[in-house]
Amino acid sequence: MSWTPEHFNPIAEQCGTADKCRYYISWIFSNECHAGCPYCMVGTSSTKYVPRKWSDQQAIFAWQQFHDDHGPASILFGGYEPGERLPLMSHVLTYHYGMMVTNFTFDEKILFRLIPADRLILHPSFHARLWGHDIRPFLQKIAKVRAQGFSVPVVSIACWPPDFKHIEGWRDAVLAEGVHTNIHPLYGTSYQGRKLPDEYTDQEREDMHRFVNPFIYEDRVDCKPLEITACAAGHAAGGITMDGHFARCVQVTEPMCDFMGGEHVKFWDEPRPCPAARCMCGNMGCFHVTQEVEQDGDRDADHHVQRVPVD
Numbered sequence: 001m002s003w004t005p006e007h008f009n010p011i012a013e014q015c016g017t018a019d020k021c022r023y024y025i026s027w028i029f030s031n032e033c034h035a036g037c038p039y040c041m042v043g044t045s046s047t048k049y050v051p052r053k054w055s056d057q058q059a060i061f062a063w064q065q066f067h068d069d070h071g072p073a074s075i076l077f078g079g080y081e082p083g084e085r086l087p088l089m090s091h092v093l094t095y096h097y098g099m100m101v102t103n104f105t106f107d108e109k110i111l112f113r114l115i116p117a118d119r120l121i122l123h124p125s126f127h128a129r130l131w132g133h134d135i136r137p138f139l140q141k142i143a144k145v146r147a148q149g150f151s152v153p154v155v156s157i158a159c160w161p162p163d164f165k166h167i168e169g170w171r172d173a174v175l176a177e178g179v180h181t182n183i184h185p186l187y188g189t190s191y192q193g194r195k196l197p198d199e200y201t202d203q204e205r206e207d208m209h210r211f212v213n214p215f216i217y218e219d220r221v222d223c224k225p226l227e228i229t230a231c232a233a234g235h236a237a238g239g240i241t242m243d244g245h246f247a248r249c250v251q252v253t254e255p256m257c258d259f260m261g262g263e264h265v266k267f268w269d270e271p272r273p274c275p276a277a278r279c280m281c282g283n284m285g286c287f288h289v290t291q292e293v294e295q296d297g298d299r300d301a302d303h304h305v306q307r308v309p310v311d
């Protein structure tokens with residue numbers, strides 16, 4: 001469905017915060033992870049780390065200023081492992097509302113102490129090696145955080161070929177808890193010398209389609225070329241990159257301002273075309289603007305409505 005001004009922030013609508021949050025921002029928040037997954041998109045060393053070019057104090061100031069300028073935002077905390085930086089997150093959530101993409105290894109006692117349940121939605125990923133390939137303790141932790149009032153709408157499961165034989169069982173166990181699953185093809189990594197996702201074998205692709213259906217949360221097996229007229233990222237949404245700039249999203253990263261350097265965010269007046277061939281911002285399809293026109297001189301018998309592809 002196309003983005004429209006009437007549904008300015010569809011992600012906040014999904015989160016129940018649309019009456020408070022005008023803007024959605026995806027933030028490459030954490031620069032560190034100690035999980036050591038073999039398929040991590042930045043390689044296989046056990047600690048992931050990239051230098052951060054901003055301090056906690058700069059981030060706290062920048063988000064206070066954003067709140068003064070634009071009100072509360074709906075923020076996706078991403079990057080490596082956001083759960084390793086809960087104290088900074090709690091400061092930012094004093095003013096804003098969040099979602100955290102997490103490997104779920106954080107200490108839940110710290111979460112409960114620092115962050116009110118109505119301020120943060122949890123999106124855990126099940127990385128099997130961290131749980132001894134046993135999904136039960138992972139599900140027990142979900143039950144524990146839900147008992148404290150935190151919402152857990154969806155669990156992601158990575159499509160790592162050696163785990164394929166388990167994925168349907170894990171998926172069904174998550175669904176049995178009333179939580180959606182996002183069966184997630186791997187990007188920017190490799191397996192047996194094959195680059196993923198482009199070099200998954202035909203059999204692996206067929207398997208992945210089986211895992212995703214019929215419980216589709218988000219089907220990213222076939223990442224299709226963009227066919228949109230514009231995107232509302234930059235107008236209704238934005239991204240904070242690892243170096244602290246504000247951009248329209250975390251894929252099209254031309255800086256719109258030096259966010260962590262204290263500059264004010266100014267959103268564009270309207271959606272603009274996107275130069276990317278494919279959109280890898282998995283949850284931002286709701287900001288795509290598609291143009292549906294009836295071809296007056298060329299209507300077929302069913303008054304077929306045709307989607308117009310744009311370069």
Ligand code: SF4
Nearest residue numbers: 033035036037040103
């Ligand atoms: S939890 Fe995520 S960021 Fe950390 S090593 Fe695994 S894939 Fe990489």
Ligand code: SF4
Nearest residue numbers: 231233249274279284
């Ligand atoms: S279409 Fe995707 S990549 Fe392009 S601006 Fe929008 S969110 Fe970013």
